[in-house]
Amino acid sequence: MRRKGRLLAVAAFLVLLNASPGMGLAQPQPGSDTPFGKPTADVPNPGVNNEAVPATRPAGYLDQTRSEVLARNGIAATSNPLATAAAERILLDGGNAIDAAVAASATLGTVEPMSTGMGGDLFAIVWSAKDKKLYSLASSGWAPKAWTVDYFKNTLGVDEVPSRGINSAVIPGTVSGWDALLKRFGSMGFREVLEPAASYAEDGFPIHEVMHGQWRSAVNSLREDPDSAKTWLPGGQAPELYSVFRNPDMARALRLIQKNGRDAFYKGEIARAVVAKSEAAGGVIALDDLARYQSEWVTPLSTEYHGYRVHQLPPPGQGFAALEMLNVLDVCAPRLGFDLAALGPRDPQYWHLLIEAKKLAYSDLHRYNADPTFDPPPLDRLLSKEYAATLCDRIDPGRATPPEIDGTDMGSTVYFATADRWGNMVSLVNSNYSGFGSRVTIPGYGFVLANRGSGFTLDETHPNVVEPRKRPFITIIASFITKDDKPVMAFGNMGGGTQPQAHAQHVVNMIDHGMNVQATTDVARFDHSQENDVTSLDTYLYDLVGPKLQEMGHRLNRANGHAGGYQGILFEPDPRLPTPILPKDTGPRTGDAYERPVNGVYRAGSDRRKDGHAGGW
Numbered sequence: 001m002r003r004k005g006r007l008l009a010v011a012a013f014l015v016l017l018n019a020s021p022g023m024g025l026a027q028p029q030p031g032s033d034t035p036f037g038k039p040t041a042d043v044p045n046p047g048v049n050n051e052a053v054p055a056t057r058p059a060g061y062l063d064q065t066r067s068e069v070l071a072r073n074g075i076a077a078t079s080n081p082l083a084t085a086a087a088e089r090i091l092l093d094g095g096n097a098i099d100a101a102v103a104a105s106a107t108l109g110t111v112e113p114m115s116t117g118m119g120g121d122l123f124a125i126v127w128s129a130k131d132k133k134l135y136s137l138a139s140s141g142w143a144p145k146a147w148t149v150d151y152f153k154n155t156l157g158v159d160e161v162p163s164r165g166i167n168s169a170v171i172p173g174t175v176s177g178w179d180a181l182l183k184r185f186g187s188m189g190f191r192e193v194l195e196p197a198a199s200y201a202e203d204g205f206p207i208h209e210v211m212h213g214q215w216r217s218a219v220n221s222l223r224e225d226p227d228s229a230k231t232w233l234p235g236g237q238a239p240e241l242y243s244v245f246r247n248p249d250m251a252r253a254l255r256l257i258q259k260n261g262r263d264a265f266y267k268g269e270i271a272r273a274v275v276a277k278s279e280a281a282g283g284v285i286a287l288d289d290l291a292r293y294q295s296e297w298v299t300p301l302s303t304e305y306h307g308y309r310v311h312q313l314p315p316p317g318q319g320f321a322a323l324e325m326l327n328v329l330d331v332c333a334p335r336l337g338f339d340l341a342a343l344g345p346r347d348p349q350y351w352h353l354l355i356e357a358k359k360l361a362y363s364d365l366h367r368y369n370a371d372p373t374f375d376p377p378p379l380d381r382l383l384s385k386e387y388a389a390t391l392c393d394r395i396d397p398g399r400a401t402p403p404e405i406d407g408t409d410m411g412s413t414v415y416f417a418t419a420d421r422w423g424n425m426v427s428l429v430n431s432n433y434s435g436f437g438s439r440v441t442i443p444g445y446g447f448v449l450a451n452r453g454s455g456f457t458l459d460e461t462h463p464n465v466v467e468p469r470k471r472p473f474i475t476i477i478a479s480f481i482t483k484d485d486k487p488v489m490a491f492g493n494m495g496g497g498t499q500p501q502a503h504a505q506h507v508v509n510m511i512d513h514g515m516n517v518q519a520t521t522d523v524a525r526f527d528h529s530q531e532n533d534v535t536s537l538d539t540y541l542y543d544l545v546g547p548k549l550q551e552m553g554h555r556l557n558r559a560n561g562h563a564g565g566y567q568g569i570l571f572e573p574d575p576r577l578p579t580p581i582l583p584k585d586t587g588p589r590t591g592d593a594y595e596r597p598v599n600g601v602y603r604a605g606s607d608r609r610k611d612g613h614a615g616g617w
Contacts, residue, residue: 044216047209061522070601074418075569075615076614079414080611080612083108083414084615086106096583097425098126100420103193103197105122105178106196107197107200108430110247114211115432121452122178123317124137126426136314138297139296140173144171145469152466160458161457165439166281166285191258194257194258197254205245207239207240210609212240214412228439230443249445253442266291267287301314305507306512308511312477312503316472319479320369320377322500322504324388327385327387330388331388337397345523351541354505355400355554359404364405374467399553407497407531412431412496413429413494416567417490419571425487427480429492452474477503478492479491489571493563493564498562505525516603517569518605521608524538527559535557542558561609566606567605572603574601602616
C-alpha cells in the first residue's frame, strides 16, 4: 500500500508540474504539418521539405539507390509499380515476355496517361529465344492524307505544324503495335493482356509522386479542350497526390479491343469517335487514314562499341544518333589523346568530350532524319567508323563548339523492358510525345491523341517536310546490346531529345566504367539541348565540373531529376544450367516448359527519376 501511495503522489506532482507554467518541464512540441508525407493544400508535395542527409549503401557504389533486381523466371522494369505488377501478373500466368510487354504498355497508358496511351506511338526490339535473333517493330503514326504544306500554310495560316490541338495529331500506332507483337510472338490475346489495364481504369489507381507533378503542370492546357478537362481534371484540377483516379471511358475502349481486337480501334466505333472528334475540333483525320494504317517490321541498325554491338531502330526514330555518338567517342577520343575510362566521370574533360560528340551526332540527326519510305537518310555513311573519323577535327579539346544544326527536344514517354523464363527479351518505348500529347481527348473512350505531327517541318527543302501518310521525325527509341550474336541487355531512356545521348552515356557507364545495371542510372548524366545549346547537369555534377566547363565555353544549367528515366534488364547466362524448354504454340500452360527457369540470371535496374521499379521472381 505504501508503494501505491508513493506512485499516486508522484503522478499528482507531475500533473501539477505540467499544468504550472515555467516550472521546468518542456511543453509538448507540435509535429510536422504533413505527418507521414501527407500533402496539404499549401504543401502538395511534402518531399520538397525533406532536408535529411542521403543514406549510403553497405556494399558497392555508396550512392546506388537500391540493388539490382535479380530473377530467373520472369522480370520487368517499368516507370510505374502498377505496370511492373501487370507484367509480372502475365508472366506468373504463363505468358511470355511479349505478352507481358503489351500488358505493361496498356497499363502505363492507363496509370501514366500524360506520357503514353493508345493514342500514341510504339517501337520495340524483341529478342526471340526460338529464332535466336533480334526483330524490330516500328509502329509510329502517319499523317492524315489531307496533310500538306499548303494545308498548314494556306488553309490554317500557320508557319509550322502546331505543338498541340487536333492538327498536331497523327494516326495512332500503339494498338496496331500491340496487335503486331502478339500475333508474331505472343502466347496470349488481347482479352488476357489488357485485363490489368482495364481493371485499373475501372477500379481506379493511386496517383504517384512524379506523375502528380507532371499532371499538375498540364492543367491549363488540358482546360483548352472540354473533353480533356472532363476526363483528366476531376473537380477542375489535377488529381491529388495519393488520391484514386478512375477512367471508365478508357476502360470502355480497352474492353472493346479485348472483344473485337485491332479493328475496334482502326475500323470500328473507336475509329468513328476519333474522326468525329477531329471534325468537331477542326481537323482532317478520315476513316480511311485509320483503316489503312499498318505497323512495320524493320531491320535494326547497329554499331560495335568496345566489343559489344549496340542496336537501335531505324528512322524516322532518332536512334542512329546514339550510334553515331558512340562511333565518334570510339574513334575520336583516342585520336585526340584521351581515354574515357581513364578520365572518368569526375573530370570536366570527360564531359566536354561527350557533349561535343553529342552535338556532332545530333547535327546529322536533324539534317537527315525522316521517314525512309519518302527520303532515306544515308545511314551506311553516317554509321561508319570512317565517317566518324572525319568528325574528329571538329572537336576542340579545350573549347566548346556550337552545334552546326539545331532542333527541338521536347518529349514525354515511357520506356520499359521485360524478359521471361525461356530467354525472350523485349525493349519497348511508347509515347504521347509531350505531356498529354495534343491535349485532345476522344470523348467516351478516355484517351488523348499524341501530338507527334509537330515533329514535321514545313520547309519543303527538308527531307522531314510534311506529306500525306508520311511518318514524322519521332524521338522515341528502344535499344538492345548483344555480344557474339547473343543477347546481353534490353535498355532505354525516355525523355524526348534526351534519349540518344542518354543511351550513349549508359553504354559508356557500363562498358567503359564497369557500372552495373542499376548504378548507371543512379549516377548523374548530362542533357544537352540542340535547340538552345544549353547543357543541363544534375546539381552535384554541376558543382563538381560546372565551373571548368563554363571556362571552356559551355552554357550550363543546374537541374534536378532531368535527363529522362531509364530501365534496363541484362541477361547473365550460366552454361552449367540446363537450357529452357520452349513451350508449344497451343495447349495448356503446364509442364516442364512452365516450371524450368532460364539458364542464367536476369539483372534489372530502374531510374529513381520516375515512380517505378523492377520486379521479378
